[in-house]
């Protein structure tokens with residue numbers, strides 16, 4: 001059964017209009033950039049199925065395509081002559097692809113406190129973007145936090161990315177290349193990448209098609225070979241895109257960041273996202289949870305004196321009601337010093353209150369790398 005959303009006409013029209021303009025501007029810069037760096041065929045710039053179709057039209061066979069993707073994404077080998085020699089990729093296909101561009105790895109910084117690593121890349125148009133290697137509890141396992149945009153138009157007040165002046169969508173290949181280079185670095189260190197989160201710079205759903213193409217390639221067994229459930233895409237609550245994602249049936253995890261439980265508080269903390277009422281965001285989350293038959297992940301940046309009181313816990317309980325959720329609490333990290341995380345006692349009181357009012361799992365997520373500005377909301381390409 002297809003779940004129908006109750007229309008909220010004025011807000012929906014405004015939001016769609018606003019999102020349309022915003023994505024067209026981003027799209028314009030991305031198309032311009034892709035035009036300037038145009039290549040005949042880049043396997044990283046599209047979902048694997050689409051690439052397979054194009055490769056077949058060039059006379060390649062599915063086995064050659066699998067070998068190519070496994071050399072390029074699985075092994076990180078970008079030299080076309082090696083594809084032919086060692087992976088038996090036909091010359092016609094490698095000629096159509098040619099020399100592929102890479103992001104320039106400019107700097108790697110490691111946190112002495114918790115081992116988080118921040119990778120700073122430069123694009124061909126000299127924009128800086130950042131990627132984070134997150135150590136996991138399992139020995140030697142790491143997750144990669146990827147950026148989907150340079151800068152972000154969502155304007156969340158506690159986020160350094162929102163304050164960046166340069167902005168554009170990243171091409172799918174730039175997202176995939178962050179992962180390939182981070183994975184190669186992890187391998188050199190004897191670690192293995194077991195997860196991917198789209199929680200770096202940018203709002204992934206403002207760059208929907210490219211993010212989904214990149215995620216498909218990272219999931220593909222002969223691409224990145226990361227399990228769909230180990231890939232998380234986060235959004236600050238773009239309702240049309242959440243519905244699209246739900247309707248398209250993607251199996252990656254979705255994490256929806258609420259900011260606050262009331263429209264008034266969201267207008268202060270996440271002003272652009274707050275143009276959509278929080279009840280509409282929650283309704284989209286509910287449709288997603290029902291369509292998937294599983295808990296939807298809600299994330300919540302905790303800010304002392306702003307959104308961690310008993311009243312916030314009560315409002316969140318009423319908002320979520322009977323929707324099956326997993327609630328992740330994250331301490332705010334604001335290098336400007338304007339916003340502070342709750343003290344341990346405040347956080348414990350909020351978590352207890354939330355557990356009482358929600359009656360569902362509440363998890364405190366560690367946002368590490370704060371000492372090297374690699375924590376959530378601190379990525380800014382070292383501007």
Ligand code: SF4
Pocket residue numbers: 152153154155156159160161162200201202203236377
């Ligand atoms: S928190 Fe996320 S959505 Fe908000 S401005 Fe920062 S990158 Fe954009």
